[in-house]
Amino acid sequence: MTLPSEPTIVTYPDGETRGTAVVRHLAGRDDGTTAVLIDATPCHPVDAGWPDQGPDRATIRHNDAELVVIDCVVAATDGTELLTGSDIPVKKGTEGWTFAVAHIVDDGAALAEGDKVDVVVDDDYRTALSTGHTACHVASLALNKAMAGRWKKEVREDGLGAPDFDGLAIDASMIVENGSVDTYRLGKSLRRKGFIVDGFQEDLPLIEDAVNAALTEWVGTRAAVRIDRDGETLTDRRFWVCELPEQTVSIPCGGTHLKSLAEVSSLHVSLSTEDVDGTTVLRMETTATPVQGR
Numbered sequence: 001m002t003l004p005s006e007p008t009i010v011t012y013p014d015g016e017t018r019g020t021a022v023v024r025h026l027a028g029r030d031d032g033t034t035a036v037l038i039d040a041t042p043c044h045p046v047d048a049g050w051p052d053q054g055p056d057r058a059t060i061r062h063n064d065a066e067l068v069v070i071d072c073v074v075a076a077t078d079g080t081e082l083l084t085g086s087d088i089p090v091k092k093g094t095e096g097w098t099f100a101v102a103h104i105v106d107d108g109a110a111l112a113e114g115d116k117v118d119v120v121v122d123d124d125y126r127t128a129l130s131t132g133h134t135a136c137h138v139a140s141l142a143l144n145k146a147m148a149g150r151w152k153k154e155v156r157e158d159g160l161g162a163p164d165f166d167g168l169a170i171d172a173s174m175i176v177e178n179g180s181v182d183t184y185r186l187g188k189s190l191r192r193k194g195f196i197v198d199g200f201q202e203d204l205p206l207i208e209d210a211v212n213a214a215l216t217e218w219v220g221t222r223a224a225v226r227i228d229r230d231g232e233t234l235t236d237r238r239f240w241v242c243e244l245p246e247q248t249v250s251i252p253c254g255g256t257h258l259k260s261l262a263e264v265s266s267l268h269v270s271l272s273t274e275d276v277d278g279t280t281v282l283r284m285e286t287t288a289t290p291v292q293g294r
Contacts, residue, residue, distance in 0.1 A: 004037055007234050008234045011232075018042060026112070037103075038119070041103070043101065043119055043121055044121075044255070045101045048074065052133075058119055067110065074101065075101065092234070129176075132180050133175045134257045134258045141160055142210075142211040143166055144160070144166055145214055147162075150196045165184070166182075186200065200273075200280070215269065219266060223261045227257060239252055270285045
């Protein structure tokens with residue numbers, strides 16, 4: 001069987017949840033499952049480099065067979081072997097490597113290279129994750145705005161001109177259905193950049209109120225959201241764009257999103273802290289309430 005030499009075309013950035021494609025490669029895995037690589041897919045894969053948004057739920061259909069996609073991951077090959085997930089030793093886009101989307105199924109015996117298949121993504125689950133991812137980005141901007149007065153040095157700014165606390169302090173991010181959970185380390189490296197930790201715990205309720213006030217204002221604008229991208233393949237750069245009243249904001253992002261803030265009736269965050277090995281860790285839980293009947 002021939003390893004793929006062209007990157008996968010991805011349609012999920014445009015919101016697609018259906019697609020017809022051709023099987024390029026089938027690879028048996030050590031656990032008995034099969035990795036199915038096709039030329040184009042609407043199915044969003046998890047990226048081991050920044051696994052904030054998990055894989056879509058989907059099925060692959062061919063003739064009378066319907067294969068459940070139990071996982072969907074980024075795959076790569078240098079022409080000698082196919083690697084997936086954290087086994088990939090290079091960054092996406094590395095010269096000499098082809099990057100693709102691997103759809104993992106229990107048994108790929110019903111498929112052969114060259115077969116035409118239909119890929120169907122679970123619409124409801126995709127929408128819930130897209131809602132959560134959009135909420136995550138908007139909340140990060142609101143958090144940056146609320147933290148703007150806690151810097152004594154100039155640092156890089158976000159798309160609205162506020163110091164980029166989210167980008168400088170982020171430790172982990174997880175997109176969930178209709179929400180997200182983000183954690184930030186307020187450690188020595190952040191303090192050296194100029195972030196003021198003194199009084200942070202006492203000010204936390206005020207910071208939370210400021211974040212939620214900004215979110216309420218922005219949701220009320222029903223701002224348009226879109227994905228801009230440099231091309232159609234998995235390795236082309238993609239950007240989340242939101243047309244907020246202050247100005248249009250662009251953030252690099254490989255996930256899926258809503259088309260507008262009009263699709264949610266509210267966004268709300270809860271902030272809390274904990275001590276982890278002597279370092280204060282801020283936890284932001286963001287919840288989005290979808291518009292009823294959406």
